[in-house]
Structures are given as C-alpha cells and as structure tokens.
Amino acid sequence: MSDRTVHNGDTDHNDHAAPIDGADRADGADRIEGGGHTDGADRADGVDRADGVDRIEGGGHTEGADRTDSAPAPPPVHVRFEHVGKTFPGKGRRDAPQVALDDVNLEIRRGEVFGIIGYSGAGKSTLVRLINGLETPTSGRIHVGPHEFTALTERGMREVRRDIGMVFQQFNLFRSRTVAGNVAYPLKVAGVRQPERDRRVARLLDFVGLLDRAHDHPEQLSGGQRQRVGIARALATEPSLLLADEATSALDPETTGEVLALLRQVNRDLGVTIVIITHELDVIRSVADRVAVLDAGRVVESGTVYDVFARPQTEAAERFIGTTLRDRPSPATLARLRATHSGRFVTVRVRDQEGFQTRLARTFLDRQVAAEIVFGGIRELQERPVGSLTFVLTGPDEAVDAALADLRADGVDITEESEEEA
C-alpha cells in the first residue's frame, strides 16, 4: 500500500485530483457504516475483532486502529458510494423489479487497485457501470473525484467519462477499425487533432507492446492481445481512473497473468486508480490492494485483501477462500483421514501472528496433547502468510479441551471439525 501512495498528486495524470476530498479524513478511519442490516455484519459483531479491520460495522463503529494503514494518512478518496441502490424495472408488467444493488457504501482511494469480488449476479457489473454513469443509481450518491456524478447532466457525465477508462470482459473492440483506429477513437471523441493523435496512439501501442500490430484488425489478434488493445484504448485520454470489468475472465491462465501484470504496471507507472471487478480470487490476490466482497447486491466486507481473506467474517468471503485456497479439508478428505487417524480434528487458521507456531507447540506440550498435522497449507497473500493447518489431537478429552481453550484465549482462530460433517 504505502509504496503506492507515491503516485498521488505528483503525476500529470491527476489533473482532476481533488485533494480536498480526502483532506478532512485524516483520522485514517476506513470504515463503512452499514446501518446494522447485513448478515455478515451481524456475525462480525459477535467475534472479537481487536485488529481493527476496516469492514462493515453493524451498529456502533470503532474509530481508528486500522492496522495496515495506521502510519500515513490515507490518500484522498477517488470514488465514493453513499447508500447507493439500483433497481431494474421488471421486463414486463408481471415481472418483479430486480434489486441489483442495495445500500452500497464504498470508498476507493486515489492510486490504489481496488478489487470487487462476487459471484455472477451479485451486482458487480452494475456497480462498476455506476462509476462512469453507464447506469444511473435509483438511490444514493456517487462521487468521482470532485464531481458528484449523480448530480451531473448527460453532457457533464460525458466530460467526466473521458477521465475514466474502461476495459471489458469481451474486449468490445471496434471490428470496423484497425488496432490503431481503436486506440485513436477516444482521442477523436475528445477532439485531439491529427499529428498529436498519431503520436499518442503510437506511444500507447508501444506501452502495451503492440506497436507492430497497429494496422491489423482486432480479429487478427489473440485474446490477450485484444485485451491489451482494450487497455490501450481505455488509457488513450490519460484517465486517472480505470475500470476493469472481468477483464481477464475470457482469457487463459497464462494470458490472464500477462494482462494483470500490465494492469499492475498501469497502476504503478501511471498512477492510475484501478477498480477491478472479478469472480476470481486469484485476480484479487495478484493485483488488488483492497477488496470489497459483493454478495446479492450488498457489500458484505471490505478492507485490505489480506485482512478480508485472512479473516473472512462472512460466508460469502469464506466461500471464495474455500474454493481457491482450500483451507479446510473437504468432508470426503476428512472421512479418509478419520479412517486412518483416531483423535479430534481441529483446523487452525494461520495468519501473520508473531510466534504463532511456537505458542501452538508449547500449548500442546503443556497440556500433554499429541498433535499431528494431517492437512493444510500456507501461502502468501500480499506478501504475508495465510492458510490453515488441520491437526489430529490425541490425549484425554479434558486435556484437549483445555488446550483448545488456552489457544482460543490466546486469539488463535481454531475450529473443531465435527464428526457429523464426515
């Protein structure tokens, strides 16, 4: 995070920067008040959350103590959603209206890569289209830089859109134009004249590594190359904000990596704020600084990628981790393990806690409980460890209970795998 705040304010891409936006927010609080009505929030309330993750609070919220961002004041807010709702009218008279987004509150900071993750139908695409006004909200307000988007006329919106690039899942390149023609299009729209336009197109194509394909048509390119043209086109007017709507979902894993690296480069080298929408945790893991989890039209969790995914508080976030990190043994795996091991199965969540494993070992030793690792894995998320270990504990029941109680008291996130699940 901290290495990226450097880009703010000192690059010419941020003409539209609005430092005033963030100036009054020096407290570092990065919290979204949900008004006490999200499932996840209710749950979060019950858990001891001394670490101060920025996350939706159900009721009274706690100020400060955002561990990851505590040192410098956070950069100014680039995009802000205030109680935004979007309902689509039903198609016919009998068709019920569709609630796509419900009371969404978000703050996206200038210069960061902000991920929005959710399953299909969660409202991600609607959310991203509200940022550049391709959709208008039914309720609430949206601020982009100094503009309150929701108060703008269509003409005003067009002006602001030139400062917002957009990349699409299906690339949406103009088939009737060459690669160079595609990149030149937003410049034509913005009224950039001939020699200057050609210079900029050449520079952009060079940036995405496709200068030699300038005169080809999109159908002559591979998927990854097409998306790079899409990115060059989105960057043509030197926007300060880039929206990526499932930008890698139509690509194979290798090409996905290349495109994500390019997006990272856009963020680092040009200081462009990026909002990336995806259903893949891997995309979030590799590029995002902060993330919001969208479930059924609501933001159920948000915070740094590490905090949200190392300590998921909602089922939605948990499911994403479960499918990607496989942090807990599946019922089938557990059944196989039980056939060869006798004892109680517990899964311990591994995070970047100092001396964590030493404490674990000492507790088991103190309580005379034998512990054997039978499943698990630890990987890196934003350069910090995250994962889980499943132990089989053998020893007198009271001793095991006491060991578990000690560990829980010590702040270890430990779950006993119940017999019924097997």
Added chain:
Amino acid sequence: MHEFLDNLPVFREAIRQTFYIVAISVVAGGLLGLGLGLVLYATRPGNLMSNRAVFLAVNVLVNVIRPIPFVIFITAIQPLMLHTIGTTIGTNAVTFALSLSAAFAISRIVEQNLLTVDPGVIEAARAAGARPVSILLTVLIPEALGPMILGYTFIFVAIVDMSAQAGLFGGGGLGDFAITYGSQRYNWPVVYITVATIIVIVQAGQFLGNWLARRALRR
C-alpha cells in the same frame, strides 16, 4: 429479330429510363431509409436515444406503408406528388414514388442490421464519452456496414423489379418496353432480350454488392 433492331433506339431509351429510375431510387430512398432506420434503432426503448413516442410513431408508419403494393402506393400518394413535384405521371413521378416506397423497406433493413451490432461496442463508445449521434454515425454504421451493404443490394433488386411497373404511369423503362413492344405484339425475341437485359443488370448489381460487402467484412 430485325423487328427488335428497328426498335433499338426505343430499347436504348428504355434502358436509360430504368437506370435513371433505379439509380435515383437507390440513392434517395437509400438515404431516407438510412435516416428512418437510424431513428427506429436509436429511439427504440432502452437504446441510445430512447424515445417511446417517436419510436411508436415511426414504427407504425413503416408498418402501415410497407405492405402496400407499389401499384396502389403510387396511386395513393398522387396528392402528395402533385404538391411536391407537380405531376403524377412520367419518369420523375415514378422515381419519386419508388424512392419513398424503397425508403420504408430500407429503414427496416437498416434497423435490423444495427440491432445485430454487439451492445458491448456501443458501451465502449459511451464509456469513451461519445455523444449518441456520434456513436450512431461513427460506430454503429461502420460496425454494421457489411450486412447493410447486402441489405441494400437486396433492395436494389427489389427496386429493379418495381421499376418494371413504371410503364403503367408513363414512366417508361424496360418493363414498359417488354410489354408494349414485346408481349402485346407477340414479339417474343423482344421480351426475352429485355428479360435478359434485366437479369444482367440485377446480376451486376448483386456482384457489386457482394464485392463491397466482402471488403467491408474483410472476408
């Protein structure tokens, strides 16, 4: 056969008249139809410039006029012709009516082809901050150009077909020639030569249309 040669000057004049009627109808009707098609597409509810009232009005107008057979249409618009071009017979009158009739047919073809353009492309243009009119002209038409050329080719053939009825209103042309100098005099060579000429015109037009469409589609 020598009888056909006697009528050669008339035949030449008939070809000239057919070309005149068809060319002006394709161009004038084509442009008017393009405009109507763009209005139909753009004002359709949910589209770029959605406007239910305009869409319904144009849609109903097109639906009412299109099924009217050309012979009846040209009679029905005689008052309009008197007002605008000052006559109801002759080559110009037929051309006027044919242009108008073709425009309504073309409007549907234009609309249909624009509807096949990927909405994502329009979204990309909107996201770039383009105005709706500019999107229509600089994105939608180029994107739909290939199939649209084929649609225009189809209409060209229909216009050649309809132009054969010009003789009924003193408009001349190949259809008139085939009937007056051919079938009514039992002069079959005249009929067949005329038919062959029409086939050549249609084939040439179709070939040109296919060629242009292929270029637009880069296939």
